[in-house]
Amino acid sequence: MLRTPLLLACSVLFALAGCGTADNVPINIIQACSKDDSAVATGMPTQDRIYSWIEDLVSIGYRRTGTKAGYEAAAYVKCQFESLGLEDVHYEYSTSWSWSADKAALSVGGTPVDAFPSAFSYLTPNEPSTFSTGPQGLNAEMIDIGLGTPIEQQLKNVKGKIVLFDLKFLLPTAGLAPLMEFLWDPTLSVLDRELSILVPNPYITTYSTVLQAAMDAGAVGFVGVMADYFDSNHYYNELYRRTEVTIPGFWVTQKEGQRLREQLRNGTREARIVFEGSRKAVEARSVVGILPGKSEETIMVQSHHDSVFKGAVEDGSGVASVLAQAQYYASQPAESREKTMLFVTFDTHFTGYQAHMAFVDKYIVKKETPYKIVANVTLEHIGKQGIKGPDGQLVIKDQSELRGIMNNFGLPMKVAMINAIIKHDLRRMALLQANVLCAVAGIPTDASFVCAEGIPTASLISGPLYLYDEADTLDKVDREQLVPVTEAFIDIIDAIDATPAALLGLLPVPVVNPVDL
Incomplete structure (x- = not known):
């Protein structure tokens, strides 16, 4: 070559x-x-x-x-x-x-959590900034809000807290069926046993809806569990322009989310976020x-x-x-x-x-x-x-x-x-x-x-x-x-x-x- x-x-x-x-x-x-x-x-x-x-x-x-x-x-x-x-x-x-998280760490009950910083969180809308949780980090109670719906019930007690929620992917391929004018699939592979038509894409999610509601209710941080994802927390979402996420957040795998929820059930709720970075034109x-x-x-x-x-x-x-x-x-x-x-x-x-x-x-x-x-x-x-x-x-x-x-x-x-x-x-x-x-x-x-x-x-x-x-x-x-x-x-x-x-x-x-x- x-x-x-x-x-x-x-x-x-x-x-x-x-x-x-x-x-x-x-x-x-x-x-x-x-x-x-x-x-x-x-x-x-x-x-x-x-x-x-x-x-x-x-x-x-x-x-x-x-x-x-x-x-x-x-x-x-x-x-x-x-x-x-x-x-x-x-x-x-x-x-x-340009957004970057130069330092990011999450722990619950003093135990480090395997977490990946959520891209474009901790934003200052329409202006450059250097953001930081400070030398002591952000210390707050973590609360599990599940799917984050219905909003009135799940989010009524989140003020001053870090919310744990399941990020859901909303649009499987089958969801595009109403738009379909023609399909070329002579072997009918869409009907294979893995049901590939039900695999959701990672673009259209509950990200904006849940986080906007959580911020409006006073949440100070978030941890999103990758409920529909494979075993990875390295999910780097686009900047969704209509949702300025002004609080720090992380992604964790489904397995790590299960471990966090077990800690919460056992009464360990104190979480600490360290988050430092910048946003510049x-x-x-x-x-x-x-x-x-x-x-x-x-x-x-x-x-x-x-x-x-x-x-x-x-x-x-x-x-x-x-x-x-x-x-x-x-x-x-x-x-x-x-x-x-x-x-x-x-x-x-x-x-x-x-x-x-x-x-x-x-x-x-x-x-x-x-x-x-x-x-x-x-x-x-x-x-x-x-x-x-x-x-x-x-x-x-x-x-x-x-x-x-x-x-x-x-x-x-x-x-x-x-x-x-x-x-x-x-x-x-x-x-x-x-x-x-x-x-x-x-x-x-x-x-x-x-x-x-x-x-x-x-x-x-x-x-x-x-x-x-x-x-x-x-x-x-x-x-x-x-x-x-x-x-x-x-x-x-x-x-x-x-x-x-x-x-x-x-x-x-x-x-x-x-x-x-």
Whole structure:
């Protein structure tokens, strides 16, 4: 594979940049990468080529927004865009927030608890801060509120206390059935004995509801038991913008939660939290590259390069899929495209989506660029299925995670997507109707802000159980699907390109001929 030289080249670019912050985070990348005309960088990329991009991103480290690794990831994508021959390759800058817990410990009755600090807790809304429980820590009684519902009963006695509750994942794959327009699963694998359709995703949870109610009732800290999770407490949730969690908190495994509850039943209730860290404004960098077409009408292809751990599936696989599309289309003559193509990998997926909102405001709402975005394709999470085993361990199945394409396209494009799914045998793939979601609340994918502005969108998504965990490593990537997914979305993008923009989002009402009645 050709991954090492290019990754080293990106590292050299940082060394040549020669400027940084007090934390040694580089500010500018001085040099561009040259066009790569080798055979491996031309045409349809191979499985090894696509996988090598994921390997490179994973090797960078924890690609968190505002960190050295985060900036290295942006520089890596920028270099790849340039080497593939994209034009007008540049960063789009925005301001986000970097959160870190530098010191965090939990004990109950003087006994240390195996706990992981809950990301984005102890926040100071809309301002930077250094937060701390002080040299003596936070000492308070712990109270078990179970699921945290019904709120009036469970939370009436929590003032001044640390609440222990079960974090529940609310949306199993089966919960998407009302949105399903089509499912390609010829072997009926969704009905396997593990009932994979009942495995919940870790994104939509009781986090916001329970913690907002607990804070309103005066709780001073929290411990969330990962009730639906495998045997890990390294759960790094996104920043849910509507819930500013201003108290310190931790995640514990289900087994550790059982031990804590036994202590509480035996009368040991005094808990101590030590929590120190900071929240600071940081520069976020999204990467944009262009392939001109015959018109300014533009097809946008996106993912996000930031991650909280190594992020092989989320979203190394998504970035690699964007690069695969970029390589294929950069190898085609510009005159073959009716529409311009815009490729972007976003920052801030985990820190509040500020980069996404700034991009939408500039490119779609205010139309401050020449690019008239008429359609969006978003690529995320090409991973193997993960389930919670009988002993609580994470079990990885030799099949794709159940996945879907959430879309708000019109009927002709829906047919084109179904044809692409079948042609390239994308098994365990559903087409999900998102017309109403996009119009009302957005969708739970990286494309939410784009589709909320009415842009016809096809967003590939899945919700593996390990998505927010350090367990999201290279072995979870579904390598055998990297090429079929690329080829299917080439067909989908070609169909978008061939369809007049005015017809992309139309959902025509069937006209019945009376003669046929």
